[in-house]
Amino acid sequence: MLYADNNLELMQRASREGFAIPAINTQGGNYDIIWACCKAAQEMRSPIILAHYVATGAYSGHDWFVQVARWCANKVDVPVSIHLDHGDSFETCMEMLKLGFTSLMIDGSTHPIEENAAMTNEVLRVAKCFGVPVEAEIGELLRLDNGVPMENKNIVDPDEVRHFLELCRPDTLAIGIGNAHGYYRGKPEIHLDVLEAVRRFTDIPLVLHGCTGMEESVVRDAIQLGVAKINFGTEIRYKYVQHYQEALEQMDHQGHSWKLSQAASDALAEDIKGIIRLSGSAGTV
Numbered sequence: 001m002l003y004a005d006n007n008l009e010l011m012q013r014a015s016r017e018g019f020a021i022p023a024i025n026t027q028g029g030n031y032d033i034i035w036a037c038c039k040a041a042q043e044m045r046s047p048i049i050l051a052h053y054v055a056t057g058a059y060s061g062h063d064w065f066v067q068v069a070r071w072c073a074n075k076v077d078v079p080v081s082i083h084l085d086h087g088d089s090f091e092t093c094m095e096m097l098k099l100g101f102t103s104l105m106i107d108g109s110t111h112p113i114e115e116n117a118a119m120t121n122e123v124l125r126v127a128k129c130f131g132v133p134v135e136a137e138i139g140e141l142l143r144l145d146n147g148v149p150m151e152n153k154n155i156v157d158p159d160e161v162r163h164f165l166e167l168c169r170p171d172t173l174a175i176g177i178g179n180a181h182g183y184y185r186g187k188p189e190i191h192l193d194v195l196e197a198v199r200r201f202t203d204i205p206l207v208l209h210g211c212t213g214m215e216e217s218v219v220r221d222a223i224q225l226g227v228a229k230i231n232f233g234t235e236i237r238y239k240y241v242q243h244y245q246e247a248l249e250q251m252d253h254q255g256h257s258w259k260l261s262q263a264a265s266d267a268l269a270e271d272i273k274g275i276i277r278l279s280g281s282a283g284t285v
Contacts, residue, residue: 023085208231
């Protein structure tokens with residue numbers, strides 16, 4: 001077991017060597033999804049990040065997610081990180097830190113730069129005492145509902161990123177470059193030129209959110225520009241439900257839900273292997 005107490009060194013290595021670590025949103029501690037992530041990572045010899053969004057923990061509880069993630073991580077010998085995705089406050093980040101998350105994201109991107117930096121610094125001060133890396137975000141991402149933008153926010157100006165980094169120094173940084181959460185309708189306009197400009201003045205590992213539906217060539221180009229973590233959520237949850245439904249319709253399951261879960265998890269693991277290939281992280285551990 002290589003349950004990663006700190007994934008920062010891996011992220012820095014990924015940024016230097018031109019690969020990224022996949023971060024998969026696990027739908028609030030769903031065992032089928034978490035085990036699919038760990039199984040795929042083990043078979044591909046890749047690090048993996050199990051990401052947890054606060055809203056998805058409403059059903060099972062955040063502590064459940066941590067316990068299931070730890071249990072699955074103990075069954076493999078590749079680095080597995082337990083990550084808070086889009087923590088919205090200092091209090092939320094501290095709650096997850098106490099539960100045993102091994103990396104945190106504080107998302108102050110809806111606030112002015114100075115306030116965002118202050119929020120980030122507050123989390124950094126505590127997290128560093130425990131050796132837990134912190135991801136920040138600048139440039140709020142688009143929110144999509146069936147491909148329709150629900151909130152149209154700006155693509156970040158590199159000068160704003162520079163100013164932000166003068167005020168705080170997160171371990172990793174997500175920036176808005178036209179990416180979005182949800183399924184894109186049509187071809188998204190991803191501004192790789194922003195990544196390129198940011199990379200000229202910082203070597204902080206960068207994070208690309210909203211990879212579902214993004215052209216693979218764009219993701220690969222982003223990785224070559226310093227993106228060290230690629231996030232997948234929407235694709236994972238839809239494919240899991242699709243695989244479960246297919247098993248329900250096609251298998252002689254005789255009401256055994258574990259058979260359906262196993263079939264869905266095994267099929268999803270193959271999807272995650274595809275994400276690992278895309279990230280370039282296969283064979284890196």
